[in-house]
Amino acid sequence: MxxxxxxxxxxxxxxxxxxxxxxxxxxxxxxxxxxxxxxxxxxxxxxxxxxxxxxxxxxxxxxxxxxxxxxxxxxxxxxxxxxxxxxxxxxxxxxxxxxxxxxxxxxxxxxxxxxxxxxxxxxxxxxxxxxxxxxxxxxxxxxxxxxxxxxxxxxxxxxxxxxxxxxxxxxxxxxxxxxxxxxxxxxxxxxxxxxxxxxxxxxxxxxxxxxxxxxxxxxxxxxxxxxxxxxxxxxxxxxxxxxxxxxxxxxxxxxxxxxxxxxxxxxxxxxxxxxxxxxxxxxxxxxxxxMVSNRMNEIMKVLTIISVVFIPLTFIAGIYGMNFSHTDEHGHVIPDNMPELYWHHGYVYAIILMLGIGVGLLFIFWKKGWFNKL
Structure with a gap:
C-alpha cells in the first residue's frame, strides 16, 4: 500500500x-x-x-x-x-x-x-x-x-x-x-x-x-x-x-x-x-x-471450460469404474453387463475416446472464440 x-x-x-x-x-x-x-x-x-x-x-x-x-x-x-x-x-x-x-x-x-x-x-x-x-x-x-x-x-x-x-x-x-x-x-x-x-x-x-x-x-x-x-x-x-x-x-x-x-x-x-x-x-x-469483477468472470470462465471438458470424461470413467462382471460364477455370460471390460486393448480405446471428446470440446470452444477473450 x-x-x-x-x-x-x-x-x-x-x-x-x-x-x-x-x-x-x-x-x-x-x-x-x-x-x-x-x-x-x-x-x-x-x-x-x-x-x-x-x-x-x-x-x-x-x-x-x-x-x-x-x-x-x-x-x-x-x-x-x-x-x-x-x-x-x-x-x-x-x-x-x-x-x-x-x-x-x-x-x-x-x-x-x-x-x-x-x-x-x-x-x-x-x-x-x-x-x-x-x-x-x-x-x-x-x-x-x-x-x-x-x-x-x-x-x-x-x-x-x-x-x-x-x-x-x-x-x-x-x-x-x-x-x-x-x-x-x-x-x-x-x-x-x-x-x-x-x-x-x-x-x-x-x-x-x-x-x-x-x-x-x-x-x-x-x-x-x-x-x-x-x-x-x-x-x-x-x-x-x-x-x-x-x-x-x-x-x-x-x-x-x-x-x-x-x-x-x-x-x-x-x-x-x-x-x-x-x-x-x-x-x-x-x-x-x-476490473475486479471482469477478472473474476474470466477466472470463472476458465474454470467453467475445465469443468465442461472433464464432465464427460468423468462420466465415462465413472461408468467403466462400476466393474459389473460379464459372467456369473458358473461361467455363463450375463446379458447387458459391460462386455467392453473384456475387450482386448479396451483401456486404450477408452483413453482415446476420452482424449477425442476433450479435444473436440476444446475445438468447439476455440471456434466460438472463447479463448480469445480470456
Missing part, C-alpha cells in the same frame, strides 16, 4: 463546549496555541510593524499611529483574556468572540452596527501530508481589521509583501479591501490544494491502468474524502462572498465589491473543480471494481 494511503488524514480539532451553556461563552481549546500578535499600520506613504503578545501592544500601536489603517494579525487563540480585552476595547459582541474561538464555524459574513465579521476555512497540506482545515476570522471596524488564525503558520505572506511594496491600492483602499485580499488569498490556496489533489488523481489513474491493486480503491476513497472537506468550505464561502457583495455596510465599499465579484468567480471555479474531481475519483473506484 502506498505512503499516500497510509499517511493522509484530516486534521481537525474537536469541539469544546458544554450542553446548554450561556451564549457568548469563550471556551479555549486545550491544544490552542499562545497568541502571536503582529500589527501592520500603514497609509499611502508609510508602513510600520509591531509585534507582541498582549493587549498593551495593540493599544500602544493604535495610539502611536492614529492616522494609519491597522491590520492586527493574531496567530493563536490560546489566551481567553486577550480575546475578551479585544472585545471590550473594540465594542465587539460577545457572540462574535464566541465564534472566533469556536473554530468549527462554516464560512459566513455578519453585519453589525459599526463593524462586520466574517469567517473562512483555511485548507492546506502540512509537512506530514495531513490535510489541515483551520479557521480564519476577521473583524473590520473603522480603520482597523483584526484577523484571527488558529496556527502560527504565516499563511498570508503574499499580503505582507504587497503591503511592504506599497503598490496598487492595498494601502489606500481601507480595511475592507484587506479583508477581501485575505479572503482571496484563501481562495487562491484552494487552487493550490486542488492542483495537488489533481496530480494524485492522475497518479492513481495511471496506476489503475498499469498495475491495479486494492490500494487504488483506498487512495481514491481518501481523495474523495479530502474533496468533501474542501467542498464543505467552498459552498458556504460562495454564500459569504455573495453576502459581502450585497452588503450595505460602508466598510465594504463599491471598489471592494468589484474585486469581490472576481473572488466570487474564483470560488465558483473551485467548486466546479471539486465536483469534477469527485466524479473522477468515483469513476476510478467504479472502474477498479469493474
Amino acid at each position: 502506498s505512503s499516500f494511503t497510509k499517511r493522509v488524514h484530516i486534521k481537525n480539532r474537536k469541539h469544546k463546549f458544554e450542553v446548554g451553556e450561556r451564549p457568548g461563552t469563550i471556551n479555549i481549546p486545550d491544544d490552542a496555541l499562545p497568541p502571536q500578535i503582529v500589527i501592520y499600520s500603514f497609509n499611502e506613504t508609510d508602513l510600520q510593524t509591531r509585534e507582541g503578545s498582549d493587549m498593551k501592544t495593540i493599544t500602544q500601536q493604535l495610539k502611536k499611529c492614529n492616522e494609519h489603517t491597522h491590520w492586527i494579525k493574531i496567530n493563536g487563540l490560546g489566551d481567553a483574556k486577550l480575546i475578551e480585552d479585544i472585545g471590550t476595547f473594540m465594542g465587539i459582541n460577545q457572540l462574535v468572540l464566541e465564534d472566533v474561538v469556536n473554530t468549527h464555524q462554516r464560512p459566513k459574513f455578519d453585519e453589525y452596527d459599526n463593524y462586520v465579521f466574517g469567517t473562512s476555512r483555511i485548507i492546506f497540506f502540512n509537512d506530514d501530508n495531513e490535510l489541515v482545515n483551520c479557521q480564519f476570522s476577521g473583524i473590520v471596524k473603522d480603520n482597523i481589521i483584526i484577523s484571527f488564525e488558529e496556527s502560527h503558520k504565516d499563511y498570508f505572506e503574499p499580503i505582507k509583501i504587497r503591503l511592504q511594496a506599497g503598490k496598487g491600492i492595498i494601502r489606500t483602499a481601507g480595511p475592507g479591501y484587506i479583508f477581501y485580499a485575505l479572503t482571496d488569498t484563501i481562495l487562491d490556496n484552494y487552487f493550490v490544494v486542488l492542483s495537488q489533489i489533481g496530480d494524485r488523481i492522475d497518479q492513481t489513474e495511471d496506476k489503475l491502468y498499469e498495475s491495479p491493486d486494492k490500494s487504488i480503491m483506498f487512495e481514491a476513497q481518501q481523495l474523495k474524502r479530502t474533496l468533501i472537506v474542501i467542498r464543505r468550505s467552498c459552498w458556504p464561502e460562495r454564500d459569504k462572498i455573495n453576502d459581502m457583495i450585497r452588503s450595505e455596510s460602508e466598510l465594504i465599499t463599491k471598489d471592494v465589491k468589484l474585486y469581490l465579484r472576481d473572488a466570487y468567480d474564483h470560488c465558483i471555479q473551485a467548486m466546479d473543480m471539486v465536483e469534477s474531481y469527485k466524479e473522477v475519483t468515483s469513476s476510478i473506484i467504479d472502474l477498479y471494481l469493474s
